[in-house]
Amino acid sequence: MQSSAYGASLAGGAFDVVHFVKxxxxxxxxxxxxxxxxxxxxxxxxxxxxxxxxQDTKCMFNSNDSACNYGVGIxxxxxxxxxxxxxxxxxxxxxxxxxxxxxxxxxxxxxxGVWTFLWFICFCVLASQWSKTPNLTEAVSGDAARAIVAxxxxxxxxxxxxSFFAFGRYRQGVSEFDQEYRDPANDLSTPYPPxxxxxxxxxxxxxxxxxxxxxxxxxxxxxxx
Numbered sequence: 001m002q003s004s005a006y007g008a009s010l011a012g013g014a015f016d017v018v019h020f021v022k023x024x025x026x027x028x029x030x031x032x033x034x035x036x037x038x039x040x041x042x043x044x045x046x047x048x049x050x051x052x053x054x055q056d057t058k059c060m061f062n063s064n065d066s067a068c069n070y071g072v073g074i075x076x077x078x079x080x081x082x083x084x085x086x087x088x089x090x091x092x093x094x095x096x097x098x099x100x101x102x103x104x105x106x107x108x109x110x111x112x113g114v115w116t117f118l119w120f121i122c123f124c125v126l127a128s129q130w131s132k133t134p135n136l137t138e139a140v141s142g143d144a145a146r147a148i149v150a151x152x153x154x155x156x157x158x159x160x161x162x163s164f165f166a167f168g169r170y171r172q173g174v175s176e177f178d179q180e181y182r183d184p185a186n187d188l189s190t191p192y193p194p195x196x197x198x199x200x201x202x203x204x205x206x207x208x209x210x211x212x213x214x215x216x217x218x219x220x221x222x223x224x225x
Contacts, residue, residue, distance in 0.1 A: 020090060025165045029089070032158040033082035038151045039122075040075030043068050046144040060141045061129035071148065074122050078115055078155065085111075102173060109166035116159040123152040 020026055047068045048057040059068035088104055095101050126149050133145070 023089075025162065026086070026089060028158050028162050028165070029082050029086050032155060032162065033079060033086075035151045035155045035158065036075040036078035036082065039148055039155070040072045040079065042144050042148050043071050043075070046141050047071075047148070049141055060133065060145050061126055062132045062134075064129050067125050067129045071122055071126060071152070074115075074118050078119075078159075081111060081115070098173075102170075105166060105170050105173060109163060109170055112159050112163040112166050116156060116163055119152055119155040119159055123149065123156060126152055 047060050049060055050057045059065045061067040085108060088108075092101065092104065095104075126145075130145050130149060
Protein backbone atom coordinates (compact mmCIF):
# COMPACT_ATOMS: atom_id res chain seq x y z
CA MET A 1 0.00 0.00 0.00
CA GLN A 2 1.04 3.57 -0.60
CA SER A 3 2.22 5.60 2.37
CA SER A 4 2.15 8.90 0.50
CA ALA A 5 0.80 10.58 -2.63
CA TYR A 6 2.36 13.55 -4.46
CA GLY A 7 4.87 14.23 -1.73
CA ALA A 8 2.49 14.18 1.24
CA SER A 9 1.27 11.49 3.61
CA LEU A 10 -2.12 9.94 3.12
CA ALA A 11 -5.16 11.66 4.58
CA GLY A 12 -6.19 11.01 8.14
CA GLY A 13 -3.17 12.20 10.11
CA ALA A 14 -2.99 15.19 12.41
CA PHE A 15 -1.72 18.49 11.08
CA ASP A 16 1.90 19.07 12.17
CA VAL A 17 2.53 22.81 12.37
CA VAL A 18 6.26 22.48 13.07
CA HIS A 19 6.81 20.18 10.11
CA PHE A 20 4.74 22.45 7.88
CA VAL A 21 6.71 25.56 8.84
CA LYS A 22 10.07 23.83 8.33
CA UNK A 23 9.24 22.65 4.82
CA UNK A 24 11.39 24.35 2.14
CA UNK A 25 8.29 24.99 0.08
CA UNK A 26 6.63 26.88 2.94
CA UNK A 27 9.74 28.99 3.53
CA UNK A 28 9.98 29.85 -0.17
CA UNK A 29 6.32 30.85 -0.33
CA UNK A 30 6.76 33.14 2.67
CA UNK A 31 9.81 34.73 1.07
CA UNK A 32 7.98 35.15 -2.24
CA UNK A 33 5.06 36.70 -0.36
CA UNK A 34 7.41 39.14 1.39
CA UNK A 35 9.27 40.06 -1.81
CA UNK A 36 6.01 40.76 -3.64
CA UNK A 37 4.93 43.12 -0.85
CA UNK A 38 8.21 45.02 -1.10
CA UNK A 39 7.85 45.41 -4.86
CA UNK A 40 4.25 46.56 -5.20
CA UNK A 41 4.16 48.49 -1.91
CA UNK A 42 7.32 50.43 -2.74
CA UNK A 43 6.10 51.26 -6.23
CA UNK A 44 2.73 52.35 -4.86
CA UNK A 45 4.23 54.50 -2.10
CA UNK A 46 7.34 55.95 -3.77
CA UNK A 47 7.22 54.90 -7.39
CA UNK A 48 5.38 57.95 -8.73
CA UNK A 49 7.13 61.31 -8.40
CA UNK A 50 6.99 64.78 -9.93
CA UNK A 51 10.54 66.17 -9.78
CA UNK A 52 9.64 69.07 -12.07
CA UNK A 53 6.89 70.23 -9.70
CA UNK A 54 4.27 69.26 -12.22
CA GLN A 55 0.74 68.40 -11.24
CA ASP A 56 0.83 64.91 -12.77
CA THR A 57 3.16 62.37 -11.24
CA LYS A 58 5.32 60.09 -13.35
CA CYS A 59 6.80 56.69 -12.75
CA MET A 60 10.29 56.78 -11.30
CA PHE A 61 11.48 54.35 -13.98
CA ASN A 62 12.15 56.75 -16.84
CA SER A 63 8.63 58.20 -16.49
CA ASN A 64 7.28 54.96 -17.94
CA ASP A 65 3.97 54.32 -16.23
CA SER A 66 3.66 50.92 -17.89
CA ALA A 67 6.74 49.71 -16.03
CA CYS A 68 5.29 50.72 -12.67
CA ASN A 69 1.87 49.27 -13.50
CA TYR A 70 3.47 46.00 -14.55
CA GLY A 71 5.44 45.73 -11.33
CA VAL A 72 2.38 46.47 -9.20
CA GLY A 73 0.24 43.97 -11.08
CA ILE A 74 2.79 41.16 -10.87
CA UNK A 75 3.43 41.86 -7.20
CA UNK A 76 -0.24 41.93 -6.18
CA UNK A 77 -1.06 38.71 -8.02
CA UNK A 78 2.02 37.01 -6.57
CA UNK A 79 0.98 38.16 -3.09
CA UNK A 80 -2.52 36.66 -3.50
CA UNK A 81 -1.18 33.46 -5.05
CA UNK A 82 1.22 32.90 -2.16
CA UNK A 83 -1.64 33.16 0.33
CA UNK A 84 -3.80 30.71 -1.65
CA UNK A 85 -1.03 28.16 -2.11
CA UNK A 86 -0.02 28.38 1.55
CA UNK A 87 -3.59 27.47 2.49
CA UNK A 88 -3.59 24.62 -0.04
CA UNK A 89 -0.25 23.35 1.28
CA UNK A 90 -1.64 23.26 4.80
CA UNK A 91 -4.80 21.48 3.65
CA UNK A 92 -2.99 19.19 1.19
CA UNK A 93 -2.33 16.25 3.59
CA UNK A 94 -6.05 16.14 4.44
CA UNK A 95 -7.09 15.59 0.81
CA UNK A 96 -7.84 11.91 0.24
CA UNK A 97 -8.57 12.10 -3.49
CA UNK A 98 -5.42 11.53 -5.56
CA UNK A 99 -6.89 13.38 -8.55
CA UNK A 100 -7.49 16.52 -6.48
CA UNK A 101 -3.90 16.37 -5.25
CA UNK A 102 -2.72 16.00 -8.83
CA UNK A 103 -4.67 19.08 -9.96
CA UNK A 104 -3.24 21.15 -7.10
CA UNK A 105 0.33 20.07 -7.86
CA UNK A 106 -0.09 20.76 -11.59
CA UNK A 107 -1.61 24.17 -10.83
CA UNK A 108 1.28 24.98 -8.52
CA UNK A 109 3.79 23.87 -11.16
CA UNK A 110 2.21 25.89 -13.97
CA UNK A 111 1.66 29.04 -11.92
CA UNK A 112 5.15 28.97 -10.40
CA GLY A 113 6.73 28.48 -13.80
CA VAL A 114 4.73 31.31 -15.37
CA TRP A 115 5.48 33.69 -12.51
CA THR A 116 9.17 32.88 -12.66
CA PHE A 117 9.12 34.01 -16.28
CA LEU A 118 7.01 37.12 -15.50
CA TRP A 119 9.32 38.16 -12.66
CA PHE A 120 12.25 37.77 -15.05
CA ILE A 121 10.53 40.12 -17.50
CA CYS A 122 9.74 42.52 -14.65
CA PHE A 123 13.37 42.59 -13.54
CA CYS A 124 14.63 43.17 -17.09
CA VAL A 125 12.10 45.95 -17.79
CA LEU A 126 12.66 47.80 -14.51
CA ALA A 127 16.44 47.50 -14.71
CA SER A 128 16.44 48.73 -18.30
CA GLN A 129 14.15 51.67 -17.57
CA TRP A 130 16.12 52.63 -14.48
CA SER A 131 19.34 52.73 -16.48
CA LYS A 132 17.68 55.27 -18.78
CA THR A 133 16.30 57.42 -15.95
CA PRO A 134 17.65 61.00 -15.69
CA ASN A 135 19.99 61.82 -12.82
CA LEU A 136 17.45 64.12 -11.15
CA THR A 137 14.95 61.32 -10.70
CA GLU A 138 17.69 58.97 -9.53
CA ALA A 139 18.70 61.39 -6.80
CA VAL A 140 15.11 61.69 -5.58
CA SER A 141 14.21 57.97 -5.29
CA GLY A 142 17.32 55.97 -6.05
CA ASP A 143 17.17 53.69 -3.00
CA ALA A 144 13.53 52.76 -3.59
CA ALA A 145 14.15 51.97 -7.25
CA ARG A 146 17.16 49.83 -6.50
CA ALA A 147 15.19 47.93 -3.84
CA ILE A 148 12.40 47.23 -6.34
CA VAL A 149 14.85 45.93 -8.94
CA ALA A 150 16.71 43.82 -6.36
CA UNK A 151 13.60 42.17 -4.92
CA UNK A 152 12.30 41.51 -8.42
CA UNK A 153 15.49 39.55 -9.01
CA UNK A 154 15.10 37.71 -5.68
CA UNK A 155 11.55 36.77 -6.72
CA UNK A 156 12.92 35.03 -9.82
CA UNK A 157 14.98 32.77 -7.56
CA UNK A 158 12.20 31.93 -5.09
CA UNK A 159 9.58 31.25 -7.76
CA UNK A 160 12.07 29.22 -9.75
CA UNK A 161 12.73 27.04 -6.70
CA UNK A 162 8.99 26.70 -6.13
CA SER A 163 8.69 25.44 -9.71
CA PHE A 164 11.45 22.92 -9.01
CA PHE A 165 9.74 21.57 -5.87
CA ALA A 166 6.36 21.43 -7.61
CA PHE A 167 7.89 19.45 -10.46
CA GLY A 168 9.48 17.10 -7.92
CA ARG A 169 6.12 16.49 -6.25
CA TYR A 170 4.50 15.85 -9.62
CA ARG A 171 7.15 13.29 -10.62
CA GLN A 172 6.93 11.62 -7.24
CA GLY A 173 3.17 11.28 -7.57
CA VAL A 174 3.44 9.79 -11.05
CA SER A 175 6.11 7.27 -10.00
CA GLU A 176 4.08 6.24 -6.93
CA PHE A 177 1.03 5.66 -9.12
CA ASP A 178 3.01 3.52 -11.57
CA GLN A 179 4.42 1.39 -8.76
CA GLU A 180 1.07 0.97 -7.06
CA TYR A 181 -1.04 0.07 -10.10
CA ARG A 182 -0.45 -3.02 -12.24
CA ASP A 183 -2.57 -4.18 -15.12
CA PRO A 184 -3.69 -7.74 -14.30
CA ALA A 185 -3.52 -8.67 -18.00
CA ASN A 186 0.17 -7.71 -18.16
CA ASP A 187 1.23 -8.75 -14.68
CA LEU A 188 2.96 -12.13 -15.14
CA SER A 189 4.21 -12.28 -11.56
CA THR A 190 0.76 -12.75 -10.06
CA PRO A 191 0.05 -16.48 -9.54
CA TYR A 192 -3.12 -18.03 -10.86
CA PRO A 193 -5.87 -18.54 -8.30
CA PRO A 194 -6.17 -22.07 -6.92
CA UNK A 195 -8.66 -24.36 -8.56
CA UNK A 196 -11.94 -24.69 -6.68
CA UNK A 197 -11.67 -28.45 -7.12
CA UNK A 198 -8.24 -28.74 -5.53
CA UNK A 199 -8.19 -30.86 -2.42
CA UNK A 200 -6.16 -30.42 0.69
CA UNK A 201 -4.46 -33.82 0.30
CA UNK A 202 -0.91 -34.22 -0.92
CA UNK A 203 -1.94 -35.81 -4.23
CA UNK A 204 -4.56 -33.21 -5.10
CA UNK A 205 -7.21 -35.88 -5.91
CA UNK A 206 -10.31 -36.72 -3.95
CA UNK A 207 -11.25 -40.23 -3.11
CA UNK A 208 -14.03 -41.65 -5.22
CA UNK A 209 -17.36 -41.77 -3.37
CA UNK A 210 -17.99 -45.24 -4.80
CA UNK A 211 -14.74 -46.77 -3.59
CA UNK A 212 -16.42 -48.81 -0.83
CA UNK A 213 -19.02 -50.20 -3.17
CA UNK A 214 -16.57 -51.34 -5.79
CA UNK A 215 -16.16 -55.09 -6.23
CA UNK A 216 -13.01 -56.65 -4.96
CA UNK A 217 -11.07 -58.62 -7.57
CA UNK A 218 -11.59 -62.38 -7.37
CA UNK A 219 -14.94 -62.28 -5.59
CA UNK A 220 -18.21 -63.30 -7.25
CA UNK A 221 -21.48 -61.89 -6.13
CA UNK A 222 -24.51 -63.84 -7.31
CA UNK A 223 -27.35 -61.83 -8.73
CA UNK A 224 -30.36 -61.35 -6.54
CA UNK A 225 -33.70 -62.67 -7.92
